[in-house]
Amino acid sequence: MIVAGSKAAMFISFDAVSVSGITVEAMKVAKKLKENGFRCYLDLGYDINISKGNFGKPYANETYLYHNYFELVRVDITTIPNYTPEFIKDVNIALLNPTLAVSHDEKAAILTSVDQVAAGVALKIVALWKRLNVSKVIVENGTLPENIVYSRALRLAIEQYGQALNLGCFVIWRDHDLMWSSEKKAMKYGVPPYPHAVKPAKSQYITYVTLNEKLRNELETWCNFEVEVKVRKNTYDFSERSHHSDVRELLHIGKHDILIARTTRLIPQKRIDRDIVLVRQLNQRFRELGESTSATLVVAGDKNEDYSHYVELVRSAQALGISQYIKFVGPLYHDLIPSKSDAFTIEDLYYSCDLVSFLTSYDYDSYGNPIGEAISQKRCYITTSYEYYDEVYGRHGFEAPVLEISSTNDGLPGIRFIDEVFRLLSDKQLRKAVSERNFNRGKRVLSNNVFDVLNLNDCD
Numbered sequence: 001m002i003v004a005g006s007k008a009a010m011f012i013s014f015d016a017v018s019v020s021g022i023t024v025e026a027m028k029v030a031k032k033l034k035e036n037g038f039r040c041y042l043d044l045g046y047d048i049n050i051s052k053g054n055f056g057k058p059y060a061n062e063t064y065l066y067h068n069y070f071e072l073v074r075v076d077i078t079t080i081p082n083y084t085p086e087f088i089k090d091v092n093i094a095l096l097n098p099t100l101a102v103s104h105d106e107k108a109a110i111l112t113s114v115d116q117v118a119a120g121v122a123l124k125i126v127a128l129w130k131r132l133n134v135s136k137v138i139v140e141n142g143t144l145p146e147n148i149v150y151s152r153a154l155r156l157a158i159e160q161y162g163q164a165l166n167l168g169c170f171v172i173w174r175d176h177d178l179m180w181s182s183e184k185k186a187m188k189y190g191v192p193p194y195p196h197a198v199k200p201a202k203s204q205y206i207t208y209v210t211l212n213e214k215l216r217n218e219l220e221t222w223c224n225f226e227v228e229v230k231v232r233k234n235t236y237d238f239s240e241r242s243h244h245s246d247v248r249e250l251l252h253i254g255k256h257d258i259l260i261a262r263t264t265r266l267i268p269q270k271r272i273d274r275d276i277v278l279v280r281q282l283n284q285r286f287r288e289l290g291e292s293t294s295a296t297l298v299v300a301g302d303k304n305e306d307y308s309h310y311v312e313l314v315r316s317a318q319a320l321g322i323s324q325y326i327k328f329v330g331p332l333y334h335d336l337i338p339s340k341s342d343a344f345t346i347e348d349l350y351y352s353c354d355l356v357s358f359l360t361s362y363d364y365d366s367y368g369n370p371i372g373e374a375i376s377q378k379r380c381y382i383t384t385s386y387e388y389y390d391e392v393y394g395r396h397g398f399e400a401p402v403l404e405i406s407s408t409n410d411g412l413p414g415i416r417f418i419d420e421v422f423r424l425l426s427d428k429q430l431r432k433a434v435s436e437r438n439f440n441r442g443k444r445v446l447s448n449n450v451f452d453v454l455n456l457n458d459c460d
Contacts, residue, residue, distance in 0.1 A: 001043070002070075002397065003196065003373065005133050006037075006038075006039065007037055007038045007039070007136075007146060008029075008038060008039045008041065008132050008133050008134045008135060008136075009030070009033050009038045009039070009040045009041070009134065009135070009136040009137070009138065009392075010041045010042075010043070010073075010128075010129060010132065010134045010136070010137045010138070011026045011029075011030065011040065011041065011042045011043070011070065011135070011138045011140065011141065012041065012042075012043045012045065012138070012139050012154070012409075013026065013044055013140045014048050014049050014139075014140060014141040014142055014143070014144060014146050014147070015041065015045055015049065015140065016044065016045040016046050016048055016049035016050075016051070016052040016054050016146075017044070017052050017054070018044065018061070018062045018065065018438070019065065019333060019337060021176070021369050022140045022176055023042070023140075024065075024334050024336065024369075025138060025140070025176070025234055025235075026042065026070075026138065027066075027070075027337070027358070028235060028336070029138060029192050029369045030042075030069040030070060030072075031336070033136070034069065035373075037054050038070070038136070039053055039132075040071070041070060041071050041072070041073045041132055041134070042049050042068050042070035042071075042072055042073070043072075043073055043074050043075065044062060044067075044074075046074065047074060047075065047077050047150075048123075048146065048147050048150045049146040049147060050085045050088050050089060050146075050147065051146065051373070053285065055085045055395075057219045059072045059074075065245050065333070065337050065338065066337070066340065067338070068338060069336070073123045073128065073132070075121065075125050075128055076124055076128070077124065077131075077132060077151055080120045080121055080357050080429050081117070081120065082113070082116075082117050082126065083117050083120065083149070085120060086093060086450065087113075087117065087149075088147055088149055088320070090110075091113075091114055091148065091149060092109035092145070092148075094106070094107065094110050094146070095107065095110065095111075095196040096145060096188075096189055096190040096196065097190070097437060104412065108148060111196075113183060113307055114148065114152065114356070117149050117150065117153075118149050118150075118152040118153040118156060118390070119153070119156065119386065120153075120440075121149065121150060121153035121157075122153040122154075122156040122157040122160060123157075123453055125157035125257060126152065126155060126157050126160050126161050129157070129161055130161075130164075130309050133193070134161075135167075135170060135202050135358065136170050136172075137158065137170060137171045137172070137173065137310075138171075138172045139154060139171065139172070139173045139174065140176065141174075141175055141176050141177060142154060142173055142175070142198075143175045143178060143197060143198060143199075143200060143219075143339065144175065144177055144178060144179065144189065144197075144460070145179070145189050145190070145194065145196065145197040145198070146184065146198065148198055151197075151198035151200055151319075154310075155198060155201070158171055158205050158206060159203065159205065160166075161192075162203075162204070162205040162278045168204065168205070169204065169205060169206070169207055170205055171203075171205050171206040171207065172206075172207050172209055173200065173206050173207070173208050174207065174209040174210070175208075175209070175210045175215070175219070175234075176210075176211060176221060176366065176367065177366050178195050178210065178215050178218065178366070178455075179192075179197060180192075180218045180394070181215060181363070181364075181365075181366035181387065181388065182364065182366065183236075187205060189314045190329070191211060193222065194222070194411060194425060196407070198225045199222065199223050200219065200223050200229070201223070201226070201227065202227050205343055207446065208227055208229045208230065209229065209230050209231070210230075210234045211231065211233060211234060211366060211392070212231075212366065212367070212391045212392050213231055213235075213391055214388065214391050215302075215366060215388075216229045216230075216231050219324070223311050232366060233392070233445075233446060234372060234374060234388075235370045236375070236437070236442070236447060237315065237376055237445050238376050238443045239447050243350060243352075244335075244345075244347050244348045244351035244352075245344055245348045245351070245352075246346050246348075246351065246352045247349060247352045248352050250344070251296075251298060251327060251329070251352075253296050253298075254294070255441050256294065256297040257293055257294045257295070257296060258282070258293060258294065258354050258355070258356045259296055259298060259352055259353040259354050259355075260275065260279065260295060260296065260297045260298065260353065260356075260357050261284060261298055261300070261301070261347050261348075261349045261350055261352075261353035261355070261356050261357065261379075262275055262297060262298065262299045262301075262356075262357045262358075262370075262372075263300045263301070263332065263349065264299070264300070264301050264358075264360075264370070265296065265301050265302070265303060265354075266301040266302060266303055266305055266306055266310050266313070266328075267300070267303055267306045267309060267363050268306070268309055268361075268391055269360070269364040270360055270361070270364070271299075271360055271361050272313055272359075272360050272361040273312075273313065273316060273412070274384075274403070274412055274413055275297050275299075275357050276297065276313065276320065276322070276326060277320075277412050277413055278297075278357075278359070278413050278418060278421065279295050279296070279297045279322055279325050279326065280320045280321075280322050281413070281418045282295040282418070282421065282422055282425065283295055283322065283325060283437045285418075285422050294325060295425065296326070297323045297325065297329065297357070298327045298329055298353070299326070299328050299329065300329050300330070300331065300332040300346065300349060301328075301330075301331060302330065302331040303328055303330065304392060310328070313326075313328075314326075314328075317444050319360075319366070320359060321323075325378075326372050328391060329349075330344045331437065332345055332349060333345055333346065334346050334347065334374045341372070345459075346373070347373075347377065350374065350377040350379055351377065352427060353378050353379060354379075354380070354431065355379065355381065355382060355421075355424070355431075356370055356371070356373070356374035356377075356381040357370075357382050358371050358374075358381060358382070358383045358384070358395045359382065359383065359384050359403060359413075360383075360386050361384075361386065361410055362385075362386050362387055362389055362405050362406060362407050362410045363407060364388070365385050365386055365387075365388065365449070366387075366388050366391065367388065367392055368386070368388070368392060368393065371383060371392075371393055371398075371400075372393075372442070375398065375435075375438045375439060375441075375442040375446065376433045376442055376446065378429045378436065378439045379435055380400065380424060380435050380438075381400050381401055381402055381404070382401045382402075382421055383401075383402055383403070383406075384403045384425075385402050385403065385404050385406075386405070391400070396441060397441055398422060398438050398441060398442070399437060399438060400433045400438075401417060401420040401421045401424060401433075402417075402425065403417045405415075
């Protein structure tokens with residue numbers, strides 16, 4: 001029971017999975033809020049983003065995963081007429097599919113239905129917030145048109161709630177990904193100018209935030225400069241805590257061998273095939289030099305997200321004769337998230353590794369958390385020149401081998417890149433010097449004060 005006058009914050013994720021980079025970032029904010037006397041609630045978005053297949057799924061182990069920071073809640077959508085996965089899917093197909101011919105009148109009718117259903121959802125959202133005595137709301141990825149019904153409902157609820165309680169700025173609307181940076185080739189969200197995505201609109205209750213300058217510029221232009229969008233980076237822990245475990249023995253990797261860590265989703269866009277080719281080339285170089293050193297790639301990700309792709313990767317490693325050097329260890333959690341088992345964490349893997357890899361495709365990632373995590377853990381990293389790399393990291397002077405790619409040249413590692421990676425892995429003192437320089441630069445550029453970064457002090 002929430003006592004009158006207590007402070008509560010509601011986090012809403014449009015990601016709709018039990019654990020994601022978005023929920024990890026939310027936990028960093030929640031940690032600070034709890035230190036300042038807030039109760040924190042989280043809606044994982046299972047009833048928002050239907051593409052993840054979790055619509056209506058009850059919370060189970062998720063409750064345990066988040067119990068240190070959040071109480072998991074969700075809006076009661078069971079009594080809202082027409083708010084179903086089928087309706088949401090039909091809306092997305094009709095409004096976002098550029099190859100489907102839908103007449104103006106048909107679209108108008110669909111949008112009328114969207115507004116009717118959104119109004120019902122908004123009432124349920126407001127009722128939940130009132131019951132929990134919510135005073136701050138953090139929306140994660142609400143602009144991306146995964147579910148324009150819910151995005152519209154949320155915007156409506158914010159205005160209703162703010163007016164009813166006479167609030168000032170109480171919402172941080174934070175977009176980690178936007179249409180210009182996610183699934184562009186697949187045109188999952190339609191084509192520019194994305195007329196049916198819910199545009200940010202000027203509101204006394206909302207501060208809009210995105211992760212880099214380019215996305216900020218695109219978002220403000222899309223909104224005809226009617227709103228101001230603030231750039232606030234993701235944040236990392238530079239405290240140099242040393243309680244992590246070395247997992248090399250557990251993974252049967254020798255003390256003097258090379259461990260390359262890849263923490264990622266196992267989907268084609270992440271281009272793990274590049275890492276497999278790289279590992280083959282590195283081991284070939286070691287053998288040619290008569291060295292006993294071996295390089296092993298450890299991939300942390302859920303093989304069941306795209307099982308057919310996982311099988312492709314396994315077969316590729318087999319065909320190249322390096323299966324023993326490619327280890328898929330399943331999904332790992334960050335230190336922030338408790339585990340009922342003795343499983344090691346992402347931070348343990350980074351602590352144990354020589355190199356963190358992020359060889360992602362050109363136009364899929366708008367930030368690149370593994371790079372920031374590597375920097376804060378004093379580990380070297382390798383990356384591609386994906387579309388937002390220079391904006392987020394490169395222009396700040398972080399040092400790393402970079403595989404040059406583009407929208408039209410997004411292929412496998414070439415000799416020059418492999419040579420550079422091999423030189424780095426062959427020189428432990430060089431790795432130490434580069435990681436120290438990156439760490440010191442990261443402390444300045446990648447602030448670890450999440451509370452200030454999100455301007456929560458300005459929204460009291």
